[in-house]
Amino acid sequence: MLELQDLTRRFGGRAAVDGVTLSIPQGQMVGIIGRSGAGKSTLLRMVNRLTEPSAGRILHDGAEVTALRGKALRDWRTRCAMIFQQFNLIQRLDVLTNVLVGRLNHRPGPLATLNSLLLRFTPEERAMALDALDRFDLAEQALQRAETLSGGQQQRVAIARAMLQEPRLLLADEPIASLDPRNARVVMEALRDVNRRDGLTVLVNLHHLDTARRYCDRIVAMSAGRVVFDGTPAALTAAEVEAIYGVPEEALEAETPQAPAVGAVA
């Protein structure tokens, strides 16, 4: 169970996320929709603590996540994997090493850390990475550089990396916004697969309402940092959308998602 309590993030005087309270049971697939700048990204980034909340609390299985530091914070991030609109792979490294990044926090002790800095991984870890790649039909690309892959392939590599973290949650920040429809479908199916088969809670920011309706168990709509709708896909009718946003659904979807804000992470 992931609980957000009155979660708020202010940038200057403006509240990007404004008092969001949600409770998400383990294993649910939740689509978060809303216009650009509605606070979807900030919300997801706060769960992973890439962005610090200004106020409010995040609880996972009753444990407070908001105050974690150092090793405990890294452990939390490992349990709550994240994928991004721009994939955030290391372009110049091969696909296998990119996936192995998911194991970095699973290696205890200074010697293992030293080995990781020399890009040395155990045969078991490599086998695990290859299995994960194989699951998403990318085993053949394992030794290619990430930059040689298409966007859809890169996003699946990112999901494979996330799976190597052995997470309980998967946060997906506009995972298909940079992809063509065919690749978008493949990536969304991969997300639903890890939700169904591995029992991960999946929180996914989406721009297309139809995509959200098709793949998610629950839809949360945001506007100006607040939750304005929270219910089943069936309840989010076109009339409901127009009532929430004041424009028809087609007009909402015609807006392009903004480029992701990539800032410094301390």
Add this chain to the structure above:
Amino acid sequence: MSEFYPSSLAAGLPRAGDYFARLLPDLRWATLFGGWETEGSVAFWFYRLDKWALLLLETANMAALATLAGGAVALLLAFPAARNVAPSGLAYQLSRRGLEAMRTVPEIVYALILVWAFGVGPLAGILAIAAHTTGALGKLFAEAIENAEMGPWEGVRAAGGTWAQACRFAMLPQVAPNMVSYLLLRFEINVRGASVIGFVGAGGIGQELYLVISQNYYEEISAIIVLIVLVVAMIDLLSDALRRRLRGEARA
């Protein structure tokens, strides 16, 4: 600036020309390819080539060692000195200011101090050049890091990687080709630097150059300068070829 008069420039220029004229070797067509005891031959001009070649080798060695040592320290200091990845404001300020201090002091000043501490010889020269190199390369490395994309960094951090792992996995592969390029460029600069640093007793060809200049052995001055130019040009060509190859491949 107040002593910069056109008249003194006019008076001095011919004297400078005069000095360069004296440096010209006395070469004669008839005996150009004669032995080292024949006046007017190339061999006569470079009659101490064996000694100078050894000194030049020492100079290049000094430069190589100093570049590697300085580059290694610069690599470690560049990450805290890059604004986008510095772990804290304090670490940023300390490493930035430290690098600044190291490159503000000219290597010849370091050499003077270190010769006093370690005695006459190449060790003082290597340390002096390495110190200056750390400062100069550290800044360039840090700027390369600041220009890198932060997406991969977020990816590694979001996966639970430590700061050091993010530096290694997300940052180094992006900036390594740039860093190697800077390192090779610095090596060329350091060969020049190492040729001069011997003036204060810190080893290499400079000691010999200083000697012949102060003794007015004109032909030997030009011989040594020609040799230095040749060596620097050779290293230039070599590192250029290396850089071009690195741009193609390079998996860090």
